[in-house]
Amino acid sequence: MAGKDWPLWEVFIRSKVGLNHKHVGSIHAADAEMAVENARDVYTRRSEGISIWVVESSQVFASDPADSDALFEPANSKIYRHPTFYEVPDGVGHM
Amino acid sequence: MKEQNLADLEAAFNEKLKQDIRIEPKDWMPDAYRKTLIRQISQHAHSEIVGMLPEGNWITRAPNLRRKAVLLAKVQDEAGHGQYLYSAMETLGASREESIDDMHSGKAKYSSIFNYPTLTWADMGAVGWLVDGAAIMNQVPLCRTSYGPYARAMVRICKEESFHQRQGYEIMCTLMKGSEEQKAMAQDALNRFWWPALMMFGPSDEASTHTQQSIDWKIKRHTNDELRQMFIDATVPQAELIGLTIPDKDLKWNEERGHYDSGEINWDEFWQVVSGNGPCNAERIAARLKAKEDGMWVREAAMAHAEKKKARKAS
Numbered sequence: 001m002a003g004k005d006w007p008l009w010e011v012f013i014r015s016k017v018g019l020n021h022k023h024v025g026s027i028h029a030a031d032a033e034m035a036v037e038n039a040r041d042v043y044t045r046r047s048e049g050i051s052i053w054v055v056e057s058s059q060v061f062a063s064d065p066a067d068s069d070a071l072f073e074p075a076n077s078k079i080y081r082h083p084t085f086y087e088v089p090d091g092v093g094h095m
Numbered sequence: 096m097k098e099q100n101l102a103d104l105e106a107a108f109n110e111k112l113k114q115d116i117r118i119e120p121k122d123w124m125p126d127a128y129r130k131t132l133i134r135q136i137s138q139h140a141h142s143e144i145v146g147m148l149p150e151g152n153w154i155t156r157a158p159n160l161r162r163k164a165v166l167l168a169k170v171q172d173e174a175g176h177g178q179y180l181y182s183a184m185e186t187l188g189a190s191r192e193e194s195i196d197d198m199h200s201g202k203a204k205y206s207s208i209f210n211y212p213t214l215t216w217a218d219m220g221a222v223g224w225l226v227d228g229a230a231i232m233n234q235v236p237l238c239r240t241s242y243g244p245y246a247r248a249m250v251r252i253c254k255e256e257s258f259h260q261r262q263g264y265e266i267m268c269t270l271m272k273g274s275e276e277q278k279a280m281a282q283d284a285l286n287r288f289w290w291p292a293l294m295m296f297g298p299s300d301e302a303s304t305h306t307q308q309s310i311d312w313k314i315k316r317h318t319n320d321e322l323r324q325m326f327i328d329a330t331v332p333q334a335e336l337i338g339l340t341i342p343d344k345d346l347k348w349n350e351e352r353g354h355y356d357s358g359e360i361n362w363d364e365f366w367q368v369v370s371g372n373g374p375c376n377a378e379r380i381a382a383r384l385k386a387k388e389d390g391m392w393v394r395e396a397a398m399a400h401a402e403k404k405k406a407r408k409a410s
């Protein structure tokens with residue numbers, strides 16, 4: 001990585017009230033305040049959002065795709081975590 | 096799992112491509128795939144950024160406030176497109192600064208269309224209609240490109256592009272309803288931009304060195320000639336509708352093929368412009384370099400200010 005680029009920030013945007021912030025991309029900025037301003041200009045020119053989070057990219061620790069099997073497979077084998085696993089009589093209606 | 100050998104990794108990568116599963120930044124990918132993407136995405140980003148210059152040229156001279164606001168918004172969108180794309184490129188481990196320096200040194204290319212001058216107001220019509228039109232033709236299939244961050248950037252870009260093309264066509268429509276001089280100005284702009292717009296799709300399939308591999312990797316979804324044909328077929332009726340004449344005497348509807356036949360592109364001109372000898376190559380690079388150098392103190396000052404603020408908070 002070269003030296004003179006401003007730090008990189010990951011940008012998360014809440015598109016409307018009631019929804020999660022969602023990752024949309026990244027932006028360079030000297031500090032967090034500027035990152036929010038730049039993200040506003042780059043990612044919300046057409047009312048795509050009502051709230052912005054920025055996190056310095058170097059602070060993000062991500063899972064390794066090579067570990068995906070070990071990390072995420074157990075969920076699949078535990079189908080009893082899903083309501084459809086259970087048998088209930090037809091007459092019971094919505095449950 | 097970490098000792099998986101290369102063959103396994105490659106097999107897993109190819110299987111993902113086959114199933115149309117997106118490749119994401121941290122996934123294993125062949126070096127050549129990564130390099131091809133960095134080259135293509137950065138070239139694309141540079142095109143968005145350099146592409147602001149020929150239109151920026153007319154912002155202060157737009158004929159009325161409405162046109163001025165529209166042009167300003169369009170040029171700002173292009174800046175945004177450049178940012179989305181540089182951001183996608185950086186997920187591949189490439190440095191933005193180095194990549195921009197490569198553009199300035201001529202090592203990295205940008206679309207040759209932006210090396211043509213914008214001489215009259217009608218050129219704003221021709222550029223929006225034809226250049227953004229051709230860009231859309233290229234970009235829509237890229238929304239399904241195999242690399243996740245690139246595909247997602249393209250989705251955002253395509254949403255914004257359609258206003259670009261429509262505002263350009265609207266300028267042409269307005270001129271074609273105007274005086275004889277205005278009609279002539281619109282026709283002249285079409286005459287100058289038609290062939291360079293066709294060249295935007297790149298060399299013909301026989302001459303294109305990267306196409307097959309890019310299609311195998313599902314980076315590209317159509318060949319250059321296929322996209323060019325789609326663009327011609329879509330654009331000719333739009334010209335006819337408002338009384339403009341496409342400057343190609345060999346242009347003819349081919350009933351059998353269901354496509355327009357068209358004349359030979361001047362590939363000498365294309366390669367001349369690509370290799371730096373177009374009418375505005377030097378001017379474009381000089382403008383970008385000036386922007387970089389004139390803005391340097393601002394970027395350094397902002398960084399120094401941020402560091403000072405951080406130090407003050409910590410103490």
Ligand SMILES: [Fe+2]
Pocket residue numbers: 143172173176230252256
């Ligand atoms: Fe664009």
Ligand SMILES: [Fe+2]
Pocket residue numbers: 173227230256259
């Ligand atoms: Fe555009």
